[in-house]
Amino acid sequence: MSKLPKKSSILPAVERSNPGLPAGLNQIPLLQILSAQDRLKVLGEMTETRYGKGEYIFREGDPTEYFHIVKEGSVKCVKSSLDGKECTLKVLMPGDLFCCDAATFDGAYHPGTAQPMGDVSVLRMKKEAYFKMLRANPDAAMEVIRYLGNRLNEAQEKAKVLALDRADQRLAALLVSLAERSGVQESNGIRVTVRLTRQDMANLVGVTTETAIRIMARFKKERLVSGTAARLVIRDLPKLKILAST
Amino acid sequence: MSKLPKKSSILPAVERSNPGLPAGLNQIPLLQILSAQDRLKVLGEMTETRYGKGEYIFREGDPTEYFHIVKEGSVKCVKSSLDGKECTLKVLMPGDLFCCDAATFDGAYHPGTAQPMGDVSVLRMKKEAYFKMLRANPDAAMEVIRYLGNRLNEAQEKAKVLALDRADQRLAALLVSLAERSGVQESNGIRVTVRLTRQDMANLVGVTTETAIRIMARFKKERLVSGTAARLVIRDLPKLKILAST
DNA sequence: AATAAAATATGACAATTGTCATATTTTGAA
DNA sequence: TTCAAAATATGACAATTGTCATATTTTATT
Numbered sequence: 001m002s003k004l005p006k007k008s009s010i011l012p013a014v015e016r017s018n019p020g021l022p023a024g025l026n027q028i029p030l031l032q033i034l035s036a037q038d039r040l041k042v043l044g045e046m047t048e049t050r051y052g053k054g055e056y057i058f059r060e061g062d063p064t065e066y067f068h069i070v071k072e073g074s075v076k077c078v079k080s081s082l083d084g085k086e087c088t089l090k091v092l093m094p095g096d097l098f099c100c101d102a103a104t105f106d107g108a109y110h111p112g113t114a115q116p117m118g119d120v121s122v123l124r125m126k127k128e129a130y131f132k133m134l135r136a137n138p139d140a141a142m143e144v145i146r147y148l149g150n151r152l153n154e155a156q157e158k159a160k161v162l163a164l165d166r167a168d169q170r171l172a173a174l175l176v177s178l179a180e181r182s183g184v185q186e187s188n189g190i191r192v193t194v195r196l197t198r199q200d201m202a203n204l205v206g207v208t209t210e211t212a213i214r215i216m217a218r219f220k221k222e223r224l225v226s227g228t229a230a231r232l233v234i235r236d237l238p239k240l241k242i243l244a245s246t
Numbered sequence: 247m248s249k250l251p252k253k254s255s256i257l258p259a260v261e262r263s264n265p266g267l268p269a270g271l272n273q274i275p276l277l278q279i280l281s282a283q284d285r286l287k288v289l290g291e292m293t294e295t296r297y298g299k300g301e302y303i304f305r306e307g308d309p310t311e312y313f314h315i316v317k318e319g320s321v322k323c324v325k326s327s328l329d330g331k332e333c334t335l336k337v338l339m340p341g342d343l344f345c346c347d348a349a350t351f352d353g354a355y356h357p358g359t360a361q362p363m364g365d366v367s368v369l370r371m372k373k374e375a376y377f378k379m380l381r382a383n384p385d386a387a388m389e390v391i392r393y394l395g396n397r398l399n400e401a402q403e404k405a406k407v408l409a410l411d412r413a414d415q416r417l418a419a420l421l422v423s424l425a426e427r428s429g430v431q432e433s434n435g436i437r438v439t440v441r442l443t444r445q446d447m448a449n450l451v452g453v454t455t456e457t458a459i460r461i462m463a464r465f466k467k468e469r470l471v472s473g474t475a476a477r478l479v480i481r482d483l484p485k486l487k488i489l490a491s492t
Numbered sequence: 493a494a495t496a497a498a499a500t501a502t503g504a505c506a507a508t509t510g511t512c513a514t515a516t517t518t519t520g521a522a
Numbered sequence: 523t524t525c526a527a528a529a530t531a532t533g534a535c536a537a538t539t540g541t542c543a544t545a546t547t548t549t550a551t552t
Contacts, residue, residue: 079406082491087409089402106392111399134388141387142380146352148394153357155401156335160325162408163333163452167539197499206409208540213500228500230549245328413509443529454510459530474530476519493552500547510537517530522523 028069028095028123030147033139045129050121057114057122064110067130070096073120074194078203079112088203089155091117091194093181097147099127118195162206165244168215170205173244175225179234189226189235197229274315274341274369276393279385288379292371303360303368310356313376316342319366320440324449325358334449335401337363337440339427343393345373364441408452411490414461416451419490421471425480435472435481443475 025031031039048071051057057068057075075092089112092098098114125133134141161170175192183190196204202212219225224236224243234240271277277285294317297303303314303321321338335358338344344360371379380387407416421438429436442450448458465471470482470489480486 077402079402081406081410085410087406089405106396107399111403131388134391135384138381138384138387141384141391142377144391145380145387145394148391148398150352152394152398152401153353155398155405156323156325157357159335159401159405159408160327160333162405164327164331166537198501199499209499210502210541211539214502214539217501228548412507444531445529455529456511456531457509460509460532463531474518495552496550498547498549501545503543503545505541507540508538511535513533515531515533517528519528520526522525 030097030140030143033143034137038137042133046123046125048121048123051116052119053116055116057116058110059113060110062110063108064099065127066124067127068098069123070094071121071123074117075120076115076117077112078115086203087206167207167211169244171201171212171215172240174201174205175234176237176240176244179237183234189233190237192232192234195229276343276386276389279389280383284383291375292369294367294369296365296367297362298365299362301362303362304356305359306356308356309354310345311373312370313373314344315369316340317367317369320363321366322361322363323358324361332449333452413453413457415490417447417458417461418486420447420451421480422483422486422490425483429480435479436483438478438480441475
């Protein structure tokens with residue numbers, strides 16, 4: 001299991017075994033698909049764990065013992081190069097399956113690190129129990145196939161963008177997707193609820209922090225966005241969309 | 247279905263319905279997993295199609311009617327940007343599943359283009375029949391989940407490399423994987439059997455053709471490789487491995 | 493409220509990679 | 523074999539992005 005790199009904030013990683021069907025579970029497609037009976041059985045095999053900022057859910061190289069589902073909050077999947085540079089592959093949201101990112105795969109070790117972004121709650125289940133459940137439930141297996149197909153598609157789209165688009169286009173595309181995936185309409189634009197620093201954005205689009213800061217400063221000057229991590233507002237979504245594909 | 251952009255070479259796209267269990271099918275993991283009876287049934291629902299250079303198996307935007315398996319030869323999966331730049335996501339080999347690259351996913355249209363590299367043979371099956379088969383065969387469904395998990399993992403590794411590594415490192419990594427995946431030992435090094443032009447390499451690692459040519463010229467001068475597409479030889483695999491991660 | 497840590501900001505410069513032009517060589521089809 | 527097309531090669535230059543240094547502002551914790 002992963003060590004904590006520094007003292008945990010607010011919420012220590014408390015484990016509560018099988019909390020009696022708490023709310024929030026109905027947002028998880030994979031569980032919805034199961035019959036009431038199977039769902040109960042599966043929940044009996046799952047553990048809920050909470051993590052706070054600075055902790056790790058698992059790290060690159062850890063053995064893959066568990067299958068995971070995000071219940072609350074967001075989780076980022078990260079890979080590092082030997083010289084310490086980091087790249088964020090994906091921000092997982094509630095309902096997302098992961099086991100670092102290849103939700104299921106036959107490697108014995110995690111190919112990446114999973115970190116909470118703020119306070120999160122994660123469900124997990126032994127890999128063996130998960131496989132057994134899939135074998136016994138064709139609907140669940142089909143749902144996982146569908147999910148993985150979509151994730152693969154998404155990962156390949158990301159590779160394409162990294163290969164072909166400029167930094168400012170990639171950043172604009174990120175802002176568009178943030179607005180669409182986690183934005184709430186406000187008087188002056190769309191506020192992004194996921195809290196991302198410029199460094200987080202840099203890691204998501206494959207540039208240095210300085211480059212992300214400079215491009216965001218330009219976007220701010222052009223009135224496309226305003227604010228930073230705590231309060232990022234998309235002010236001109238249409239122009240960002242155009243920029244992303246220009 | 248896709249149009250031919252120019253006259254086909256040698257082999258026109260001939261369709262042969264259910265060829266009586268030809269050799270080569272035993273290399274396909276997904277089919278091996280089925281019982282003899284189910285395999286026969288599935289083969290009865292599959293069609294074999296041959297394609298030659300310059301043809302398309304399907305194109306970005308085509309409706310996704312079929313599920314595909316590579317039987318012979320290699321197939322490349324390509325995505326394009328609006329301004330005509332191309333990026334090759336993956337070279338599929340015999341046994342690989344595809345439906346452009348998200349072997350199964352719930353999009354109605356192909357997110358990328360599949361092109362033969364030389365002469366290839368592809369098996370295909372209606373999507374509905376494929377889903378039905380998976381539902382009825384937990385082993386097959388688990389194999390597809392395993393396969394997709396690995397593909398996702400691979401795609402994310404590719405994204406990481408594109409985000410963090412320099413062009414020469416990415417090219418060195420490509421050469422290493424070519425040597426390992428399709429190399430044959432010869433007196434003066436490892437010959438790569440997949441025929442890739444400098445432009446193909448450029449598209450695989452996300453650089454321009456000129457950059458790929460220049461870097462390959464440098465590698466040649468440093469005696470790491472020799473020859474071009476028709477006869478590419480890896481002369482110093484260890485040094486390329488070091489370069490790929492430096 | 494005070495303070496340390498983290499995040500944002502900006503300049504100067506270097507390294508990497510792309511663009512465009514043009515020439516030569518190799519390959520494949522008639 | 524011949525010839526056109528494709529692939530390889532190379533130079534000059536521009537654009538993009540990274541690196542390093544340093545300053546300021548914001549955020550979170552005591």
